[in-house]
Amino acid sequence: MAENQEMSNKLDERFQHSAPRRDLMEKGAILQRDGSYAIAPHIPGGVITDPELLIRIANVAKKYNCPALKVTSSQRIAIVGLKEEDIDAAWQDLGIVPGAAIGLCVRSVKFCPGTTFCKRGQQDSVGLGSEIDNRYHGMTLPSKFKISVSGCPNKCMDSMVIDFGVVGMPKGFTIYVGGNGGLDPRFGQKLIESQTSQQVLALLDRTIDVYKKEARTNERLGRFIDRIGFDRFREKVLEESLVH
């Protein structure tokens, strides 16, 4: 995908209107029970190769008297308990642009260590997950959209209960679509097996294209698939992608 096309997709204003009340979306700040805010620097896959980042996060928490740091389910480290007036300065001290932790968009892409670090890994989940994060993180869509890549069938990244779940198998990646957790949890359905990283990217492109054009606001991918039917969804996604 060309970079300018990617950016224009990310700025689609149709889906910018249903923020939870009082979260400060433009600052990536989430309201806490006590009226303070949490910010969660974007750390793709939760992989930190530069210890300086951890030091900066710790220093910000110390400087602004934050009572807690919290490792989140989306592989971030949240700085909890910021005053509203300190949020901008905290991001500046971190040297990081506010990430898309909230709202109707592609949230953090979760990926496991895969063949990079894990002895059970069968596919390169770090490479594929990083590329997906790079292309899609923060893109606005009809509802929140979660993606994960697991490097083997153990599915440590919950790839069957997420909107677009990818699982490394001996012969390539298997893709599941339409899963989610939350109040009404559901498993995703198997879209296709034995795909290369490039094929997964092409199918994700096509999935997002179909979903963005045809889903209703706040309709998660699983509900959208229910409405149009899995066979029809599969046809639409496969017909214009590189694989059949």
Ligand code: SF4
């Ligand atoms: S899913 Fe497999 S490769 Fe990934 S962390 Fe779990 S066991 Fe390791």
